[in-house]
Amino acid sequence: MCDRLGRGPGRPPLLHHSLPAIAAPTQAWSDPDGGMRDGAHGVHHAGVRWICGLSLTVDGRGVEPLSSVDHDGRVTFRGLVGGLDGARAEHRVVVHRTREAWSRGLVERITIENGQEVPVAIMLELELEVCGSPVDAIAGGRPEHGDVDIAELPAGALVRSGERSMAVTSEGGAVRVRGRRIVVSRRAIVRDGDWATLDVELEFDDPAVDDRASTVELSAPPLTGRPALDRWTARAVSDIETLLLDVGHGPVPAASAPWRLGILARDAIGAARLLLPVDPRPAAGVLRTLAAHQGVRVDARSGEEPGRMPNALERGGDYRSLDATPAWVVLLHDAWRAGMPLDAVRELRPALHASLAWMIERIGEGYLGRLPTGPYEEWLPPAAEGDDAREWFPVDAQALAHAAAAAAAEPAHRARRRR
Structure with missing residues (x-):
């Protein structure tokens, strides 16, 4: 079997x-x-x-x-x-x-x-x-x-x-x-x-490959006094270091071995969020790297749209993802709360505004949806294929969109409270 x-x-x-x-x-x-x-x-x-x-x-x-x-x-x-x-x-x-x-x-x-x-x-x-x-x-x-x-x-x-x-x-x-x-x-x-x-x-x-191994050594988590747990944590950090790539904007965890082993937005964002208590540098690298490749035009082939974050960077970029953009907003908020320098946050403010504008543009019937132009069958699950597939609103994307909206509103809400 x-x-x-x-x-x-x-x-x-x-x-x-x-x-x-x-x-x-x-x-x-x-x-x-x-x-x-x-x-x-x-x-x-x-x-x-x-x-x-x-x-x-x-x-x-x-x-x-x-x-x-x-x-x-x-x-x-x-x-x-x-x-x-x-x-x-x-x-x-x-x-x-x-x-x-x-x-x-x-x-x-x-x-x-x-x-x-x-x-x-x-x-x-x-x-x-x-x-x-x-x-x-x-x-x-x-x-x-x-x-x-x-x-x-x-x-x-x-x-x-x-x-x-x-x-x-x-x-x-x-x-x-x-x-x-x-x-x-x-x-x-x-x-x-x-x-x-x-x-x-x-x-x-390979002249077409921009991915380079990162030289960053992640910070070691504090020892717990439990040898087995400390060994496991040290091994986990070491394994993540072997996956770090840098395309010029800081370390980014690669994903999808043994298939692509490249930069995939959702996986990189998830890993960076989990690493925030240990080392915030991967989060900063992910935020800057995706912001540098944020969509600026409409391309039906790749799914690129102004403000949309890429799902994968290989082959000129693949933007056919509904949740990479709100996930990026959530990571920016979490990195800011974890102590990311304000200058670095301000540097990403234009990308934040463009991401929120794309999300607002994609709201349909109160939900994040309106599938991208192009061959949506390539990335939708079979249950969503058909004539009404363009009205598909996945539940996990709605949760991320809600979290992104709340995260974007928090700094403004705090500023009003100080007044």
Whole structure:
């Protein structure tokens, strides 16, 4: 039954058995043993799955997995390998793999440790299957290979897809191209008690991607004196840091891994509101980033309208969301109440007025509605499709609109009370 759910046509693959290494907008998903085989597995960058298969062999043999752990955008795998030339019957040759993501690439280090009293001769091979397909195809349960050019270079291999590219290099290994596969290998004789390493690096170049990893380190929450809770909180903060992007206006939490892993307004606003007691900088970054992309014209294709906040920033912006704009107003109010400097609040006042004007324009029969121009079937649930879909007023949007109106009125109400 699980296989049918995860692999049926048109269904997104399941992720509960996968381990991620993430540093937005780069992400790598694999099995707990480090292999990438199916489903959403692979190395993704900015909406493209560049690598859809990855396997490690030692002298043509697989590695028996022992353990794995992920932390701070890094995953470490540990396993055993036996039957090597010169090795004894017992498994005393250990394989350590460290996979670390960064904003524009991925580094994998493989270390063979010989715990025996005799040297062993090894052949390490890391095989990568090039995909080059949009991540949306995986989310829709339609994995496919994209149109790519793969060239073998003296310093490694280069994969091109239009203006985008991925370079594969290795320190200590040879890089060869075999069709759509790139093989990185190294021969070594590992003396007893010694080790040998193979480093492989992937680096992406995409001129159309403005997303850059944020360098902000979030403030640490105060210790509670409960070790388990403090460890959980520290891990949560660390995980959020790996998701922070910055397009020039401050840190913004990315969302929707492993599909888009980009800036989605509703998710970013929700995360920023929850982080306010810990660190207000993500809230300021979200507010400024969305305000910088606020709608200024009418565009039926993207749903852009004057004053409307975008739902997603990728592909020129997607504005087909009814609740992103009131949610932005609520976040501005909450950030102000949490101590956001008044100068920063005043800087966002034009965006606030434009947001409220858009909401007033969209009030129909006393509710926030009047669906945008353009293909509304793309984002409405099936129950709302039909001839009367343009009169659809979702309940959660009404709650947000009410909260936004009350939030916008509070400063004026306080000013009148002071008089």
